[in-house]
Amino acid sequence: MSFKGLNMQTIDSCEVITVLETLNKLAKSSYGPNGKVQVVQMAAEGHMTVTAQSGRLFGCLPREHPVSTLILAAVEAHAKLYDDFGLYACLLSTELTLDMIGTTLGRKLCSAATEKLAQLCLDHATTAECGCRQRVDMAGLPQLLAVLETVIGSKRRSCCLSDDDVDVKHLAVLVLRGFLHGIPADATCVSRASLLFCAVAGKAVAESHLVAGVLVEAPEVRVDVPFRCRWRRDGAGRIKVAVFSASLAGDSDQFHSVQLDESAQEVSKERLVIQQVLKVMDVLIEAEVGVVLCQKVIHSQVRARDRI
Secondary structure: OEEOOEEOOOOOOHHHHHHHHHHHHHHHHHOOOOOOOEEEEOOOOOOEEEEOOHHHHHHOOOOOOHHHHHHHHHHHHHHHHHOOOHHHHHHHHHHHHHHHHHOOOOHHHHHHHHHHHHHHHHHHHOOOOOOOOOOOOOOOHHHHHHHHHHHHHOOOOOOOOOOOOHHHHHHHHHHHHHHHHOOOOOOOOOOOOOOOOOOOOOOOHHHOOOOOOOOOOOOOOOOOOOOOOOOOOOOOOOOEEEEEOOOEOOOOOOOOOOOOOOOOOOOOHHHHHHHHHHHHHHHHHHOOEEEEEEOOOEOHHHHHHHOO
């Protein structure tokens, strides 16, 4: 049934079923250790995406039909909340919808039964009798490495890893080492560490290494244009970087080292704060810091002092 500018379709229409079957087939072929790598190209000579990861795969799919828009939005929200299980959520939702379309039961009865079964599954998953739960000894490195090797090994094709287990074991050790370095020494519970994977073209997997610190995105510097900035280097030839999250523009509310005397006359809060900041800059200069970064604003006097 359709009106001017309005097209109404039932859930058991051929077009809706085709959309559900396409999403189901895509998720099923990408799911699991033997999942295939998908190649998505929106148009001829357009951008090509090669991936089996749910976030990238569903992000580049067209959403011309309302059913695909609804399912992909729900799957992306689920994957963003739990950081995983995007393919499984898409596979489960499309399978349930197709099964309900093929049954003779009423729509409301199917929805109520699905909601009840989902709650029973969640209740069972929180019990000790659930076979899906696996106890992991955080002090046992071999067990943690085995889990990581299983996960990374399932992405062997999409990550272009070698057929042997050398690359898988090397990446598993690096991920575990980065995870352990991100846990505070006085932590009472284990939380997810911040790990960022940076792909470098032309490098082998065996050359991958772990770098601890802050990753700062820098603009591309052209080598054919003279660069007027001179980097201050320490005795070893390295460039030290200082990062500030507080404002360096004279805001006394964020620079807590400044104290004001109410009895003083004609005192400028901004001037006092700038003086304190300049003292900090002098300490950084003595420490041979080459780059000062601020997430907010830097006062012009502070900028002039940093250029000395």
